[in-house]
Amino acid sequence: MRSLAAIDTWPVEHAAAAAVGPGGVLDTAGDQDRVFALASVTKPLVAYGVLVAVEEGAIDLDQPAGPPGATVRHLLAHTSGLAFGDRTVQAEPGTKRIYSSAGFEVLADLVAAETAIAFPEYLRQAVFEPLGMTGSALDGSAGHGASASTADLTRFAQELLRPRLVAPSTLGDATTLHYPDLRGLLPGYGMQRPNDWGLGFEIRDGKAPHWTGATNSPATFGHFGQSGTFLWVDPTRALACVALTDRAFGDWAKEAWPPLSDAVLAEFGGR
Numbered sequence: 001m002r003s004l005a006a007i008d009t010w011p012v013e014h015a016a017a018a019a020v021g022p023g024g025v026l027d028t029a030g031d032q033d034r035v036f037a038l039a040s041v042t043k044p045l046v047a048y049g050v051l052v053a054v055e056e057g058a059i060d061l062d063q064p065a066g067p068p069g070a071t072v073r074h075l076l077a078h079t080s081g082l083a084f085g086d087r088t089v090q091a092e093p094g095t096k097r098i099y100s101s102a103g104f105e106v107l108a109d110l111v112a113a114e115t116a117i118a119f120p121e122y123l124r125q126a127v128f129e130p131l132g133m134t135g136s137a138l139d140g141s142a143g144h145g146a147s148a149s150t151a152d153l154t155r156f157a158q159e160l161l162r163p164r165l166v167a168p169s170t171l172g173d174a175t176t177l178h179y180p181d182l183r184g185l186l187p188g189y190g191m192q193r194p195n196d197w198g199l200g201f202e203i204r205d206g207k208a209p210h211w212t213g214a215t216n217s218p219a220t221f222g223h224f225g226q227s228g229t230f231l232w233v234d235p236t237r238a239l240a241c242v243a244l245t246d247r248a249f250g251d252w253a254k255e256a257w258p259p260l261s262d263a264v265l266a267e268f269g270g271r
Contacts, residue, residue, distance in 0.1 A: 004029035004264070006029065009031070012246060014036075016244050019239065019264050020161065021161065021238060022238050031061075032154075038227060039225065041148075041231055042145055042146035045138075045148075045156065046200065051170055053115065053126070055166055056207050067080060067087075076178075077198070078097050081093050097179070098184060101141060102134040120137070124138075126165070132152075133218065135151070136152045141158065149244075156231070157233060159267075161233060161239075165186040173198075216262075217235075219235050229245065239264070239269050
């Protein structure tokens with residue numbers, strides 16, 4: 001049985017999914033061109049735009065940004081101390097993992113100020129256009145306001161498996177742990193001790209329960225969104241999976257997503 005066919009049984013009105021390897025798409029299900037609201041799957045796209053800006057020399061990971069004592073690196077790793085939804089300071093930088101959409105808005109403002117390009121346009125030029133993500137746009141908050149099709153996110157997943165917009169070392173740094181041993185709240189899954197993140201990407205590590213599969217490696221990185229969306233990359237299997245829906249994240253997703261991920265890994269992870 002095709003693993004992705006499981007989305008046809010999900011309690012959602014519309015869904016689309018894809019399994020992706022370094023060489024391209026391995027299988028798809030659903031309408032690949034339908035555009036969905038991404039919610040927090042916006043964050044890895046924005047983070048990638050920030051990494052491009054770093055490589056271009058427009059900004060630096062260790063330059064001050066956000067609250068006093070915080071840097072671009074802190075903002076990307078959710079350790080700036082900013083609150084989730086606004087720019088209230090709740091902790092000293094580097095001391096606690098506070099998941100923050102507001103921090104990504106600060107990053108977008110910084111890139112815009114340093115490049116003199118509005119951030120949605122910068123993201124389009126730096127990431128969407130070169131990857132051929134023609135259905136993607138940042139229409140709202142840099143923390144949760146992008147939309148895209150599954151076809152677009154498969155192109156982004158291929159970039160994460162075999163980068164060409166940034167150096168492999170840059171992506172490797174962004175998808176490994178920064179600021180270890182910090183606890184923090186993982187939305188939908190409660191307090192995690194530790195709550196490991198890279199730079200704009202959540203690191204699976206040993207978290208359980210989790211939105212990825214039980215057989216995803218600890219090195220798996222990615223993001224999920226409250227609009228019912230996810231993207232993960234398992235570098236040990238050279239495999240990625242994208243799933244987009246139009247139903248808000250909830251118990252249905254906690255029940256449906258891990259089995260799909262495990263089935264995709266079983267079907268394609270040995271290639």
